[in-house]
Amino acid sequence: MTRRSFSRRGLIVGGGAAAALTAGAGLSAWSAQSEAARAQSAPAVEPFYGEHQAGITTSPQSHALFLALDLLPAPEQTARENLRSVLRLWTTDAARLTQGLPALADTEPELATPTARLTVTAGLGPSAFTKAGLADKCPTSASDFPTFSTDRLDKRWCGGDLLLQICADDMLLVTHAARVLLKNVRSLATERWRQTGFRTPRAEDPSGGTMRNLMGQVDGTVNPSTAELDSLLWHQGDDHEWLRGGTLLVLRRITMDLDGWDQLDGKLRDLVMGRRADNGAPLSGEKESDEPDLEMNRGGIPVIPATAHIALARHRNPHEKFLRRPYNFDDAPLPGTSSNSGLVFAAYQRDIATQFVPVQRRLAERDEFNQWNTAVGSAVFVMPPGATEDGYLGRSLLG
Known part of the structure; x- marks a missing residue:
């Protein structure tokens, strides 16, 4: 992306590029207070069976692996049977692995314990519904997801019939679970892409505060409260009864220009974000959880610039909230570059069209922050x- 000229005055008065990250303000399910309580009480073993899949509202683990797969070519009826077989196999194996038990055909059973809060979460891409002759069962907001003007997408990080999200506080457990789950479906599906991510270990941050990304910024401050999860996260079966208790995931791979970000001093960074880097507080407040005051000004100049990330990522109405569960990545530099770092941004919601899309469109129109980050997946x-x-x-979908 071509970077526009940047100045303090230009930021304060207006203008901007675009972004794909998220921040905002307000109390959240993952605020320091609630996350601290979760971290202290979270068991070493996370439940597998239940109304909702684990790994979504689960207190975020230190490591994550996102794996996309494609079903092997097959006639429609066969594709549906293959999809059912994959999900049956994954359920059987994941139910054991997450409880510290080796999978039935586990060739390294010694690696199944301890569990380190291992969770396995499965998803279906819109293309899987089409291949299995179930396109009418796919929520419209998932099948009609748009591309945004600031996206620079690389097909290596896009799409997929199936998703495995594997998280744990020990990467060894994540890797072992991935190998078991993949090798048992080799005759039915093939890997499309994989993305790994990490967050601050709970042992290093017992307060359970909001994670920081590789630019040093708090990331994921605003999330639905526990009381809002039924209306904002979990599908209620109103248009697709089979999906009751499920949710929709938008997964974005965002690269960060760390070298360019290094050129900004602390005050300019704070103006770009609309937050203080040291404690995450909005520039109009004192604490990370303070509601940003977008009307506050000093000498007629807004305290939080109109193009600041927080000003645009903040929900305009309660229905625009969604659950943020991001992870950092730091991969080997690409040829001609000095770094290849960024964010694997996972956003869960009940309806993508009314929650994620409006926020992202605002960011794509004006957010100054996208001069230093780009969505590539x-x-x-x-x-x-x-x-x-x-x-x-x-x-509930396949019978």
């Missing part, structure tokens, strides 16, 4: 409801 997945002990993930 984008995918959408439908996350089925949780499984019962006598069922499997996706049973």
Whole structure:
């Protein structure tokens, strides 16, 4: 992306590029207070069976692996049967691995313990519904997800029939679970892409505060409160009964220009974000959880610039909130570059069209921050409801 000239005056008065990250303000389910309580009480073993899949509202683990797969070419009826087989196999294996038990065909059973809060979460891309002859069962907001003007998408990080999200506080457990889950479906699906991510370990941050990205900024401040999850996160089955208890995931791969960001002093960084880097507080407040005052000004100049990230990422109405669960990545530099770092941004919501899309469109129009970050990957997945002990993930869809 070509960078425009940047000045303090230009930022204060207006103008901007675009962005794909998220911040905002307000109390959240992942605020320092609530996350601290979660971190202290979270068990070493996360439940697998239940109304909802684990790994979504679960207190975020230190490591994550996102794996996209494509079903092997097959006639429609066969594709549906293959999809059912994949989800059955994953359910059986994940139910054991997450509880510290080796999978039935595990060739390294010693690696199944301890669990380190391992979770396995599965999703279906819109293309899977089409291949299986179930296009009418896919929520419209998932199948019609747009491309934004600031996206610079690389097909290596886009799409996918299936998603595995594997998280734990120990990368060894994540890697082992991935190998088990992948090798058991080799005859049915092939890997499309994989993305790894990390966050501050709970042991290093017992307060459970908001994570920081590699630019040093707090990331994921604003999330729905626990009381809002039914209306903003979990599908209620109103238009697709099979999805009751499930949710929709937007997964974005965002690269960061760390070298360019280094050229800004602290005050300019704060103006770009609309937050103080040291404690995450909006420039109009004292604490990270303070509501930003976009009308506050000093000498007629807005305290929070109109093009600041917080001003545009902040929800305009309660229906624009969604659950942010981001992870950092730091991969080997690409040829001709000095770094290849950024964010694997996971956003969960009930309706992508009314929650994620309006926020992202505002960011794509005016956000100053996108001079230093670019979305290079984008995918959408439908996350089925949780499984019962006598069922499997996706049973409500596939029977």
